[in-house]
Amino acid sequence: MKSATLEFDALAAAVGALPETALSASRQSALEQLRRRGMPGVREEDWKYTDVSTLVDITNTWLASGARVAAAAAAEPAAGIDADWFTIVNGQFDEAQLQTLPEGVTVERLSSNVSALPSLGRLGELNTALLHDGLKISVDKGVVLERPIGLLLFDQADDGASVSQVRVDIELAPSSSAAFIEHQVSGGDSDLYANVAIRLALGDNASADYVRIQDRGPQHSQTGYHGIELGCDARLRQASFDLGGKLVRDDLVVNIAHPGAEAEFGGLYLVGDGQHVDNHTRVDHRVGPAVSRQEYRGILAGKARGVWNGKAIVHEGADGTDAEQSNHNLLLSQSAEINAKPELEIYADDVKCSHGTTVGQLDENALYYLRTRGLDIDEARQALTRAFAHAIVGRSPIEQLEEFLLGEIDRRLRDLLREDVA
Amino acid sequence: MLQIKDIHASIGGSEILRGLSLDVAAGEVHAIMGPNGSGKSTLAQVVAGHSDYEVTAGSVTYKDIDLLELEPEERAREGIFLGFQYPVEIPGVNNAVLLRSALNAKRKHQGLEEIDAFEFLKLAKEKMAMLGMDPKFLNRGVNEGFSGGEKKRNEILQMAMLEPSLAILDETDSGLDIDALRAVAEGVNTLRSPDRAIVLVTHYQRLLDYVEPDQVHVLSEGRIVRSGDKSLALELEDKGYDWVREAANG
Numbered sequence: 001m002k003s004a005t006l007e008f009d010a011l012a013a014a015v016g017a018l019p020e021t022a023l024s025a026s027r028q029s030a031l032e033q034l035r036r037r038g039m040p041g042v043r044e045e046d047w048k049y050t051d052v053s054t055l056v057d058i059t060n061t062w063l064a065s066g067a068r069v070a071a072a073a074a075a076e077p078a079a080g081i082d083a084d085w086f087t088i089v090n091g092q093f094d095e096a097q098l099q100t101l102p103e104g105v106t107v108e109r110l111s112s113n114v115s116a117l118p119s120l121g122r123l124g125e126l127n128t129a130l131l132h133d134g135l136k137i138s139v140d141k142g143v144v145l146e147r148p149i150g151l152l153l154f155d156q157a158d159d160g161a162s163v164s165q166v167r168v169d170i171e172l173a174p175s176s177s178a179a180f181i182e183h184q185v186s187g188g189d190s191d192l193y194a195n196v197a198i199r200l201a202l203g204d205n206a207s208a209d210y211v212r213i214q215d216r217g218p219q220h221s222q223t224g225y226h227g228i229e230l231g232c233d234a235r236l237r238q239a240s241f242d243l244g245g246k247l248v249r250d251d252l253v254v255n256i257a258h259p260g261a262e263a264e265f266g267g268l269y270l271v272g273d274g275q276h277v278d279n280h281t282r283v284d285h286r287v288g289p290a291v292s293r294q295e296y297r298g299i300l301a302g303k304a305r306g307v308w309n310g311k312a313i314v315h316e317g318a319d320g321t322d323a324e325q326s327n328h329n330l331l332l333s334q335s336a337e338i339n340a341k342p343e344l345e346i347y348a349d350d351v352k353c354s355h356g357t358t359v360g361q362l363d364e365n366a367l368y369y370l371r372t373r374g375l376d377i378d379e380a381r382q383a384l385t386r387a388f389a390h391a392i393v394g395r396s397p398i399e400q401l402e403e404f405l406l407g408e409i410d411r412r413l414r415d416l417l418r419e420d421v422a
Numbered sequence: 423m424l425q426i427k428d429i430h431a432s433i434g435g436s437e438i439l440r441g442l443s444l445d446v447a448a449g450e451v452h453a454i455m456g457p458n459g460s461g462k463s464t465l466a467q468v469v470a471g472h473s474d475y476e477v478t479a480g481s482v483t484y485k486d487i488d489l490l491e492l493e494p495e496e497r498a499r500e501g502i503f504l505g506f507q508y509p510v511e512i513p514g515v516n517n518a519v520l521l522r523s524a525l526n527a528k529r530k531h532q533g534l535e536e537i538d539a540f541e542f543l544k545l546a547k548e549k550m551a552m553l554g555m556d557p558k559f560l561n562r563g564v565n566e567g568f569s570g571g572e573k574k575r576n577e578i579l580q581m582a583m584l585e586p587s588l589a590i591l592d593e594t595d596s597g598l599d600i601d602a603l604r605a606v607a608e609g610v611n612t613l614r615s616p617d618r619a620i621v622l623v624t625h626y627q628r629l630l631d632y633v634e635p636d637q638v639h640v641l642s643e644g645r646i647v648r649s650g651d652k653s654l655a656l657e658l659e660d661k662g663y664d665w666v667r668e669a670a671n672g
Contacts, residue, residue, distance in 0.1 A: 363510075363512075365510050366510050366512045368472060368473075368494060368510075369506065369509070369510040369512070370512070370515075370520070371471075371493065371494040371495045371498070372470050372471070372494050372495075372497075372498055372503075372504050372506075373495075373498055373520060373523075373524040373527075373580065373584075374495050374498035374499050374523075374524045374527035374528050374531075374584075375495060375520075375523055375524065375527060376493075376495045376527075377493075377495070379523065379527075380495075383512075383515050383519075383520075383523075384512070384515065386514070386515075387512065387513065387514025387515045387563075388514065390514055391513075391514055
């Protein structure tokens with residue numbers, strides 16, 4: 001398969017036209033990297049099942065039309081979720097919202113805080129090169145936040161192709177604790193490619209809860225990269241929910257370089273006809289003892305395509321590592337497809353590692369049992385499918401999101417079950 | 423209530439029921455006994471509507487309805503209840519939610535209003551008390567992590583809530599300790615009424631000490647080979663199933 005190539009001259013012009021800030025040097029070096037390495041292609045092991053050609057096409061179309069960023073449209077945070085929200089619209093954010101903050105939290109523009117941006121994944125260079133500006137969120141030492149911090153990532157794609165870059169750098173100082181909600185939504189009927197790069201660094205003994213909810217429109221694609229660093233005894237609890245989108249790729253990369261760290265993460269992807277959702281995870285256990293646990297579940301209908309790739313690397317000397325990964329998939333149709341791949345690489349001796357992957361259909365015995373109790377076939381299928389999905393909601397760390405998530409999941413599942421019957 | 427006429431049924435191409443006929447009238451309790459592999463469970467599944475079993479000949483009529491034309495859920499809504507020999511564990515589907523959905527599916531079919539949450543809970547707790555079940559079972563996944571006895575009590579709880587016209591209990595008594603057996607019997611006896619029929623499929627006579635049947639049938643090789651009153655069950659217990667096989671073949 002021929003991979004599409006970025007139009008570099010147009011890209012360089014777009015990068016050159018961005019306002020001159022402290023990020024300019026980073027942009028130029030990212031551009032050079034991008035010129036050298038290109039975009040990821042299906043020949044690369046990590047991108048084998050996810051072809052980003054369509055994203056390159058959208059980007060080229062957007063560049064050819066002048067790389068315009070639509071004026072910030074209004075966006076409302078998800079109803080009923082109580083959080084301190086920051087809204088990023090088409091990759092841009094309003095200065096004013098940086099003022100009202102809970103005590104112990106600082107939010108700055110990345111351009112006023114950081115000069116060199118670290119690389120965040122294979123698409124991080126595109127992100128850096130085209131970045132207007134990003135957010136830097138810092139939680140002070142010992143601060144325990146009561147309300148979650150919300151990141152509403154909203155894109156509006158109305159007139160022609162639209163491309164946006166979102167970058168957030170979060171640092172939790174030692175012994176602090178905070179919860180984050182990343183909610184991705186989008187509107188409009190044009191093609192959209194949103195590229196999100198988030199770094200989350202936890203100091204010693206810090207703890208973070210992080211929930212990512214991706215509910216973009218059926219025409220809209222996104223790639224995301226979450227780079228996580230854990231200090232001594234730091235604790236991450238994360239859950240990810242892919243409900244919408246056209247081509248979706250998320251990388252969750254956890255670096256454990258300090259003992260005592262714990263990372264629990266996972267997610268649910270509900271994928272229907274015309275959608276491609278890819279969750280890639282990588283945990284580097286560089287020292288022990290430390291714990292990583294992940295559980296992803298997927299429900300796929302119609303001609304859906306799903307990918308789960310969970311990699312755990314236990315480096316030499318990382319004794320006392322406890323790594324567990326599981327991935328379960330429910331295929332509601334014959335033509336849905338999942339590529340599920342657990343990868344454990346172990347170079348230490350004293351470790352506890354396990355993985356399990358399943359791909360299956362609804363349990364016929366359970367369906368029959370429910371029908372003998374008077375539930376019709378659709379109700380029975382829905383009950384079993386919901387039960388499968390709800391298990392992930394049960395392990396999501398931010399309790400107040402539960403009702404919202406259950407509602408959104410049920411809404412999406414009804415679509416998928418209908419799609420499958422149609 | 424239930425008329426089964428000369429049915430033949432097979433699963434995966436092998437014939438299990440070979441010309442079985444049975445009449446169960448309203449108000450009666452029938453016990454179906456027989457050795458393993460005689461077709462007892464097949465009979466129960468055919469009446470409940472399991473799609474793996476193919477009925478190749480004969481008829482099953484329930485309240486003048488041709489039962490073989492109905493889906494399992496339609497049969498349930500018409501008032502048929504099957505107590506499973508091996509109740510299925512369904513993690514994540516809440517026991518209370520299933521009970522309420524089942525009850526409301528039936529009520530809707532009867533043109534009745536859905537039961538409200540308060541009434542439902544009151545009724546469920548009342549039935550659970552009768553069966554010696556802890557109310558906390560309501561909030562667990564259906565049969566999830568239940569012991570054998572707890573699963574069977576849960577089947578009886580569903581039956582007690584749904585108040586079926588025809589209940590078929592497939593070896594509900596097997597593997598139960600004496601307390602659980604008494605609870606099951608209590609559930610069955612409470613359901614007994616002039617407008618209901620109950621079919622107890624059982625391998626052992628023990629349950630019949632607590633639930634007195636009107637008729638006892640002995641199944642062998644897919645046919646009823648002997649019918650009688652409750653004394654037949656005792657005779658069977660005494661002489662063993664070989665006696666029936668010999669009688670059937672001789």
